[in-house]
Amino acid sequence: MYKVDFFSAVGEKQGYIEFKLDNFPEKPNKKLLHQLVILYERNKRSGNASTKTRGEVEGATKKPWRQKGLGRARVGTIRSPIWRHGGIVFGPRPRNFYVKIPVKMKRSGLKHALLGKLNDNEIKVIENLNPETPKTKVVNGILKKVNLPGKLLICTGGLDKKLLLSVRNLPKVSLICCNEVNSYELLRHKYCLFTMEGFEKLFHLGKDEFTVKKN
Numbered sequence: 001m002y003k004v005d006f007f008s009a010v011g012e013k014q015g016y017i018e019f020k021l022d023n024f025p026e027k028p029n030k031k032l033l034h035q036l037v038i039l040y041e042r043n044k045r046s047g048n049a050s051t052k053t054r055g056e057v058e059g060a061t062k063k064p065w066r067q068k069g070l071g072r073a074r075v076g077t078i079r080s081p082i083w084r085h086g087g088i089v090f091g092p093r094p095r096n097f098y099v100k101i102p103v104k105m106k107r108s109g110l111k112h113a114l115l116g117k118l119n120d121n122e123i124k125v126i127e128n129l130n131p132e133t134p135k136t137k138v139v140n141g142i143l144k145k146v147n148l149p150g151k152l153l154i155c156t157g158g159l160d161k162k163l164l165l166s167v168r169n170l171p172k173v174s175l176i177c178c179n180e181v182n183s184y185e186l187l188r189h190k191y192c193l194f195t196m197e198g199f200e201k202l203f204h205l206g207k208d209e210f211t212v213k214k215n
Contacts, residue, residue, distance in 0.1 A: 004016060009126065011144070017212050020209070021115075036105065037184060037187060042099055050091075053091070110181065113187055123194065127195075129193075130160060136166050151172045153176060154174065154175045155194045156178065157198045159177055178197075
């Protein structure tokens with residue numbers, strides 16, 4: 001049985017939620033999570049770094065001086081890589097770093113990341129987080145009552161434009177829908193705050209598969 005703290009819509013602690021997870025592993029696989037973090041970071045790379053070769057740098061194609069008779073080294077072009085302002089040899093060129101991550105690996109990694117958060121008591125559930133008007137001050141007040149220091153990931157059941165406008169100016173706070181959650185997003189945030197709808201959808205729990213117990 002797992003337990004997570006449960007808060008009301010205004011940020012007051014009401015008790016805890018008790019539930020079972022049948023298809024989850026016994027303990028987190030740190031090696032798998034490490035591999036996923038590397039892959040997600042790799043796929044974020046733009047690969048736009050670029051340098052000019054000797055054929056692309058600006059400069060005339062005329063031979064600077066004659067081949068013999070001057071006592072200087074022979075030179076065929078001012079765009080030579082050994083000259084200042086010349087081309088770059090084996091420099092970076094635009095490339096694609098994207099690697100497709102297997103679906104089974106993504107799903108397994110998400111379970112292991114969630115399990116690690118549960119074991120460290122870093123997952124909390126709030127009844128709902130639906131401000132009537134997009135006010136950062138209101139949502140910030142609720143989050144202060146919940147008291148989750150550090151980087152916070154808010155996971156909802158669906159996209160709420162008012163909530164998005166309310167939290168986008170809050171530092172260290174990110175908003176995501178439950179169907180977009182992945183192991184990388186969970187690991188890069190210290191705490192994860194689920195709305196009740198997002199909690200039920202992500203953990204695939206029915207109304208009868210968990211109990212809310214008050215203090």
